Amino acid sequence: MRYLLISVLWMVCTSCALQTTKGLRQAPVKQAEVVNPYFSETSIDYVYKAKIDVYGRYFGGILIVKKLSGTSHRVVFTTEFGSKIFDFLYEGDTFTKNFILEDLDKKIVVNTLNKDFRLLITEKVPVVEQYASEKHNVYRTEAEGRYNFYFFRKGEETLEKLVHTSKHKEKVTIKFESLQAAAKTSEENSIAEKISIAHNNIKLQIDLAYLIKD
Amino acid sequence: MNRLLAFILLLVTSNVVLAQEVAMNASEIEAFKQQVNMLSKNTNTITSDFVQYKHLDFLENDIETKGKLAFKTPGLVRWEYTDPYEYSVVFKEDKLLINDGGTKSNVDIGNSEMFKKLNNLIVNSVKGTLFNGDDFLITYTKTKDFNKATFVPKDKKMAQYIASFELLFNTKDGTVKEVKMIEPSADFTRIVFSNRVLNGPVSDAVFTN
Numbered sequence: 330m331r332y333l334l335i336s337v338l339w340m341v342c343t344s345c346a347l348q349t350t351k352g353l354r355q356a357p358v359k360q361a362e363v364v365n366p367y368f369s370e371t372s373i374d375y376v377y378k379a380k381i382d383v384y385g386r387y388f389g390g391i392l393i394v395k396k397l398s399g400t401s402h403r404v405v406f407t408t409e410f411g412s413k414i415f416d417f418l419y420e421g422d423t424f425t426k427n428f429i430l431e432d433l434d435k436k437i438v439v440n441t442l443n444k445d446f447r448l449l450i451t452e453k454v455p456v457v458e459q460y461a462s463e464k465h466n467v468y469r470t471e472a473e474g475r476y477n478f479y480f481f482r483k484g485e486e487t488l489e490k491l492v493h494t495s496k497h498k499e500k501v502t503i504k505f506e507s508l509q510a511a512a513k514t515s516e517e518n519s520i521a522e523k524i525s526i527a528h529n530n531i532k533l534q535i536d537l538a539y540l541i542k543d
Numbered sequence: 544m545n546r547l548l549a550f551i552l553l554l555v556t557s558n559v560v561l562a563q564e565v566a567m568n569a570s571e572i573e574a575f576k577q578q579v580n581m582l583s584k585n586t587n588t589i590t591s592d593f594v595q596y597k598h599l600d601f602l603e604n605d606i607e608t609k610g611k612l613a614f615k616t617p618g619l620v621r622w623e624y625t626d627p628y629e630y631s632v633v634f635k636e637d638k639l640l641i642n643d644g645g646t647k648s649n650v651d652i653g654n655s656e657m658f659k660k661l662n663n664l665i666v667n668s669v670k671g672t673l674f675n676g677d678d679f680l681i682t683y684t685k686t687k688d689f690n691k692a693t694f695v696p697k698d699k700k701m702a703q704y705i706a707s708f709e710l711l712f713n714t715k716d717g718t719v720k721e722v723k724m725i726e727p728s729a730d731f732t733r734i735v736f737s738n739r740v741l742n743g744p745v746s747d748a749v750f751t752n
Contacts, residue, residue, distance in 0.1 A: 372603065373603075374603050378630075380643065380644075387643075387646060388648070389630065389641075391597070391606065393599065393606070403601050405599060410595075411595065411724065411732030412726070412732070413726060413728075416728075427728075431700075431703070538628075540606075540627045540628065
């Protein structure tokens with residue numbers, strides 16, 4: 330009986346443990362801030378071909394991200410033909426919806442998009458905890474009761490993964506493939522060639538491919 | 544003195560701008576419409592290359608995409624981007640057939656008034672026959688190289704997306720050389736056509752996706 334109780338308790342506890350930190354060991358916090366290198370140069374127009382799958386409905390478009398100044402970004406999504414689908418402005422903690430198609434102008438849609446893109450463009454966040462695995466240095470940050478885990482590949486220190494979680498569950502996973510170049514400039518360092526945003530609680534997947542100019 | 548000079552300069556340059564583009568008079572409008580309608584009547588197929596420039600005021604550079612267009616009467620259109628990505632749309636009856644780099648999808652536009660209007664807009668602007676529509680307020684201007692028709696949507700819903708729509712026609716032969724769609728924010732999409740071939744052979748197989 331006692332054995333059963335222990336195993337039930339064990340099952341409950343492991344099922345509520347966060348998947349993200351599985352296989353990671355905690356390490357002393359060595360840096361005060363985690364720095365997201367992507368979308369961080371004001372001189373670059375970050376232009377992506379986007380493919381979006383939402384509950385099995387598929388559509389494509391062009392995603393444009395531009396850093397305007399220290400803490401402000403424009404995020405605009407258009408059709409391939411160029412007409413705007415949405416146009417968001419981020420200034421520090423302030424979010425402004427400049428434009429969104431009437432059919433998409435629903436609180437849940439706007440909130441989800443707002444949060445996803447805020448994750449992508451937020452550059453500097455205070456580190457709460459640090460972890461390590463064989464391949465990655467992992468930094469945990471906190472915002473509004475949610476956690477973000479930044480996975481940096483050891484050695485190159487490139488950001489490969491960002492996991493947004495509640496205390497117990499993974500909500501959004503963003504994977505990055507950084508631009509392949511022989512000797513990268515700081516501009517090139519700020520470019521993710523491919524980005525995939527996967528949601529766990531809603532069926533929403535966004536894939537982005539950087540459009541390289543001739 | 545400097546201020547005077549600046550003022551004169553402003554006057555001169557604004558005169559130059561005005562001299563570039565002037566309003567057509569009634570008989571010019573009539574002649575222009577006839578030229579375009581005549582050409583449209585005698586056109587069964589069109590193929591053309593195009594370059595699309597997406598202008599957003601906050602970007603360093605316009606976003607440039609290149610592609611090809613095919614049209615066949617009565618209303619078959621294939622619009623295809625080839626560079627820097629592959630994406631094509633076929634307008635066929637009440638459907639949009641989309642192939643986004645291998646991912647295929649269809650959009651039924653039969654039920655959507657808005658889509659029907661957009662579809663009409665595309666078919667008609669390719670053919671150059673937008674002049675009889677009740678959906679737009681149309682003004683006509685000209686320079687020595689081109690005639691320009693500017694369309695302002697009357698429909699309030701459409702006006703949320705498009706402030707105006709400009710078609711530029713070569714003065715010589717009445718073919719469409721440029722399309723510009725201006726958004727209420729003043730950002731715009733400009734499409735410039737080249738290598739246009741009229742009435743060449745275009746197989747029906749082009750309009751599958």
